[in-house]
Amino acid sequence: MAPIGPVPPLVLRVLVLACLLISTAYAQCPIYTNYANARHEPFSTGRWNLSSMRPIPPCRTFYSEDMEREVERIKGVIVDPDLFRLFENAWPSTLDTTIGWKGLSNVTEKEDGQMEDPAELSFVITGDIEAMWLRDSANQLQAYVSLLKADGGKDNSSLASLFRGAINLQARYILGDPFCNAFQSPDESGIPHHSSQNSDKISPPYDYFRVFSCQWELDSVASFLQLSHDYYSATGDWEFFGKHNWTRAVTKVLNITQSMTIDSYAEDGTWQHTPYTYCAPYGGTPINDCNGSPHRGNIGLVRSFQRPSDDSCIYQYLIPSNMMYSVALNLSSSIMAQLEPSTSQPLTARMRNMSTSIRTGIETHAVINDPIHGPIYAYEIDGYGSVILMDDPNLPSLLSAPFIGYTPASNPVYQNTRARILSRSNPYYAWGPAISGVASMHTRPGKPWPMANIMTILTSDDDDEIVANLKWLVQSTDGLGLMHESVDAHDAGVWSRQWFSWANGLFGVMVLDLEKRRPHLLKMGFQ
Structure with a gap:
């Protein structure tokens, strides 16, 4: 390459001025x-x-x-x-304003003594709260799936890299605190952590400097699977999921969601605590030692303590979140099928079986006959016949059932449900x-x-x-x-x-x- 000649003074002054303007703009970027x-x-x-x-x-x-x-x-x-x-x-809002940090993980030692390759990490804040929600960050990035394309796994400045970083960081969060929903920045970012301690009573306990919020929301782990499938469906890059901790995180998700299907009573009639319990002094679920009302277990559905809007569930079989989780399990099982040997696919089978079981539970227990609108989906149920008939505006919702892939919009039960939601029959x-x-x-x-x-x-x-x-x-x-x-x-x-x-x-x-x-x-x- 020929050497670059001297830069004319005027051009040099323009370049210096441009650099000064850019550096000043960065220094003065408003909150x-x-x-x-x-x-x-x-x-x-x-x-x-x-x-x-x-x-x-x-x-x-x-x-x-x-x-x-x-x-x-x-x-x-x-x-x-x-x-x-x-x-x-x-x-453009997510890309313009909420990518709080992007970089690589620290190198760590694996169980076999080999050194782990650095993983891409993306810390995506929700907006006016400097924390990363599993649900929000997955849906924030979903806005750009139409632009997503394969990059060979080597372009750290690409949109695909941003997705991979978010998936890797979500997997880390789930492995560390699987019942929690929102998290502080990774240590590698250098962003200061502040205690998020509040007066809520939560079990199991968590680190207030690592976790921002520990509400058990089924849609949070469903969002991790949704984000994974969004990336895979757009890029075809299934090899990425075998490089770091994705399989371990999916195994953790399957284990904790299975644990949240239990009956409130054991076979001998004794009261059973769920693995996660939550009490809040204002608007929480303080009854029954923070377990909420009794629920009939093993009906195919998974309990969720909070709604996507962060409010506590009245009845913990939250149907929109179960809908979303069923879809996400089924879709992301196609990734797992690529990773597992074709002769033995235990995790793939678990994902697909649970997806089917949840769908059967919804159609069996959550379709209610409304006197005005006919058969509709309930918003929440307890398995004993108690139901909440409403919808909430955050996603997943009953209104969003076709959007999340649970059912075609033409489904008569969905159409009846939609008509009720968008009328004064819906209390909200x-x-x-x-x-x-x-x-x-x-x-x-x-x-x-x-x-x-x-x-x-x-x-x-x-x-x-x-x-x-x-x-x-x-x-x-x-x-x-x-x-x-x-x-x-x-x-x-x-x-x-x-x-x-x-x-x-x-x-x-x-x-x-x-x-x-x-x-x-x-x-x-x-x-």
């Missing part, structure tokens, strides 16, 4: 929690004058050229300026001039979650229903141009969480889905 709470120009040119909310490029936490090209392409697809601004702000349905949809006890009744409106669109073939929900989403951001956790049905200026990356990503997924299924709707105005 996004604060940034997302204020409006920034340029505003969209539509009626709602939505803020521009992407950080400047030097302050973004991960760069994907494919994503940038896709955002630019969609600019020519969406006619309404406010709807496009929502997409432009929301879909809320309506008003700002937005109407499914609310949650987590943020109090009367405050729909935009995430549920997005899911309504994703499960609908009715143009009128889709348009109505798109209008609610566009008009309910309080001018910030991001998806909130919840919005007061009567006042769009009253909301919770301005930085909820998962909801933002799901909004982008919905827009890309509409382009395929209902492209004419993206040519409409929502003014």
Whole structure:
């Protein structure tokens, strides 16, 4: 290669100035929690004058050229300026703002005395909380599956590497604290840890400087399997799963979920504690020594102490989470089948058998006859005949059953369930001039979650229903141009969480889905 000649003084000054500007921008990157709470120009040119909310490029936490090209392409697809601004702000949110750290694990010694190769690690925060939820991080990354492609396992800057890092870190978390749902940064990151100790009473105990939250949510481990299959289905890279601790983590998941299928009573009639118990002084499950109400065991279903919204279950057979876990087991078993010898596949068989058992349990015990809507899926049951008939807006939900792959939207039981959820028959349905949809006890009744409106669109073939929900989403951001956790049905200026990356990503997924299924709707105005 020929040597580079002297740089002209003017060019040198420009380069130095550019470097100074970039370094200054990095040094002055605002805390996004604060940034997302204020409006920034340029505003969209539509009626709602939505803020521009992407950080400047030097302050973004991960760069994907494919994503940038896709955002630019969609600019020519969406006619309404406010709807496009929502997409432009929301879909990139996880990559722009929540990749807290990416790197390699420390080298450790394996059981056979050999040295473990460094593993890619990705610490993905949920947004305004600096912790990594198994559920949230899996769904945040799922927003980019359409861009995911194989990279040969060697490109540490690729989207595929980001997925592999998240899978590896989730496997580490599960092996360390399998009943917990949210975690602090890995030691390798150098990010300071702070005690997350609270007044909840939880067994088994955990390290408050390693774990952020230890709520047993079945959908958390289901999300680990979902993320694994998302990566595998897009890249075909099954060899990756044999390199580190994925098989061990799946074995742990199978063991703990099997342990949470037990009856509340042993064969001799004595009371049995579940392996995990939880009590909270406010809104928790303090009855029966923190076990909750009695449950009939061995009916194919797995108990979950918390819902995806973090509220405690009333009855612990949470049907949407069982739906998701059944699907995730079946899909990810195809990875395990590649890793196990074809003549003997014990883990593959366990995964598929449990998946089938859960589905049988749902269809046998969780289909209830509603006097208005006919056969519907219950939200929670206890196996003794007690049921909760409602839905919660966070995912997985009953509304999301087709989206998570449990059943076709055409299933009559699902259609009946959906009709009830999206009506005043659902005790947590809320309506008003700002937005109407499914609310949650987590943020109090009367405050729909935009995430549920997005899911309504994703499960609908009715143009009128889709348009109505798109209008609610566009008009309910309080001018910030991001998806909130919840919005007061009567006042769009009253909301919770301005930085909820998962909801933002799901909004982008919905827009890309509409382009395929209902492209004419993206040519409409929502003014």
